[in-house]
Structures are given as structure tokens and as C-alpha cells.
Amino acid sequence: MILKSSIFKITHIDIYNIFIPKEIYTSFADKNMSRVKVKLFFNDKILDFYAAVKRDKNSGNFKMMFSKQKQKELNLSLGDEFEMQLFEDTSKYGVDVPEELEEVFLTDYEAFKIFETLTKGKQRSIIYGLKRFKTSQQKIDKALIMCENLKRRNFEPIKMFKLE
Template identity: 70%
Template sequence: MKTEKFKLIHTNQHNIFVSNEIFKPFADKKMSRVKVELLFNNTKLDFYAAVKKDKISGDYKMMISKQKQQELGLSLGDEFEIQLFEDTSKYGVEMPEELEAVLMSDYDAYQIFESFTKGKQRSIIYGVLRFKSSQQKIDKALIMCENLKRGNHEPMKMFKLA
């Protein structure tokens, strides 16, 4: 399931608003997460987003981080192209290969990870994704696995040595 490409004007520094008409097929299927493809000035950015109904406008909204806006060079008032796709990923975000490899090598940690809610799993994935180098991602994933097995599931401490 996907929308046609459509154009929007960037009107809010934190959110992208999508009309009811465009998002209705997703809402009818009770989908609250989508894969987003943005195109601005020949730069394409793909990401996953949670979509919520805006209580004021009645339209749907998804957050867009400052980092994503900077990657695109997107400023308020700019017109950009967007397309929405059904989120068919397992976790609602792309799993970094470093984290996947570490989890596959540690069955106990993998089972604990899989027992978490989808939101908690995404939080852990984002925690690994924030590190730049592949080696840092591996190191932090290894620390996180050890902490999971020790019962330390606190987000602020999960990537730190005990």
C-alpha cells in the first residue's frame, strides 16, 4: 500500500501534516506507522514515522527532526515532494546490521529483546543508530546485550558499562 507522490509546503518546524483524504486508506487499516520518502532539491530521504491525528486541524501529522530537515536542506515555506508507504518492517525502523549480528550471536539477549514492546525495541535500535562508526555500533550493541541479560533495561544506562 502506498500513496501517489504529492507536494506539501513545510509549515511547521517539528511536524509534517498530511490531509485526511491522503492518509485515510492507512487510517482505515489502523496503521499508525509509515515509511516516508521525501524529495527536496534532488535530495531523497527515507525514514519511518509514527502518524497521529492532530486534534486541532483534524489532519494527520508526523514528526520530522531538525537533523532530517538539515539533511534535506529543508526550511519553513519550502515545497517538497512526499510519498507514504505501508510500514512492512519488523520493528518499524531499519535494523542496523551491526545490532542484528550481535543479537544473532547472543540468543539470551535476543530473546529478551524480542520480549519487549515494539516501541522499546525501536528505542534500542535508535540508541545504536545514533553512533556513527560501525565499530561503535558493535561495541554499544555488545554492552547493551550484557545489560539486558543483567536485567538493566533503563534506556539511560543500557549502553554504558555496568
């Protein structure tokens, strides 16, 4: 059974982080889970994403980064109260993989095998880089370039989606 928290209330008090009470996160920490799937609720909006969670040295509570982009998507300001729920991260890479990347990997097994040898963080970085492209065709084109770069052993994030 997938571990999940109850829905709980949080006040937005920090522009960079969400602080999670230790009584909420303890069941995840006890299982050495440092990544979770997050669901935030504010007004009529719901936002799903994956996040790394770390223990806050000062309070003993836990915290995760909370980007300005996500705050903007929810139209959240400092002082606002919102609801949150945490779920065990059962994804392979700690992020949803675009369908376009899955399809390209099916056609380029060599690139996929190289991708699989990268660290989880590097894999997530590449996936997030690909997700920033808007259209499906852009994602396919960039995934094809990324595969060529993997096979050339070019792992630099800034060059991953560019032809040399």
C-alpha cells in the same frame, strides 16, 4: 500488495510536524496503520525514514513529527514546498535494524529473546540508540554491551550502552 500513496506536495509550515491531508492518509488510517515509511523529495535530495502518524485534533488531518535533523538533511526551510510519499511499514520494528545488531543477536540468543519481550517502542528506542554510533566497530561494541545489560534486566535507556 504493499499500500503506498502517490507522490504529493507539502509546504513546510511547522517546525515540529508535517501535516498530511486526510485524503492522502485515509487508506492507511482505515487499516489502523499508525506507522509508515516516509520518502521525502526536495531539490536533488531524497530522505527515507519511519514515522508515527497521529490525527491532528484541530484539523482532522494527520501529522508526524519532523525533526530539525531531518529538515537540515534536506536543507529545508519554513515555507519551502517539497514532495512526499508514504508506504506501509512492513519492517519488524518500525526502523531499519543495523547489520551489526543482527549479527550480535545471532551470537547471543538469550539477549535476543529478552529484546523480543520489550515493547515495540522500547525496541525502536534501543535500535535508534545504537544507530547513532558512527563506525561499524562502535556499533558492535555497543551492541555487545547492550546485550549484557538486557541480560542483567537493565532497561534504562541512558545506561543501555554503558558498562556498570
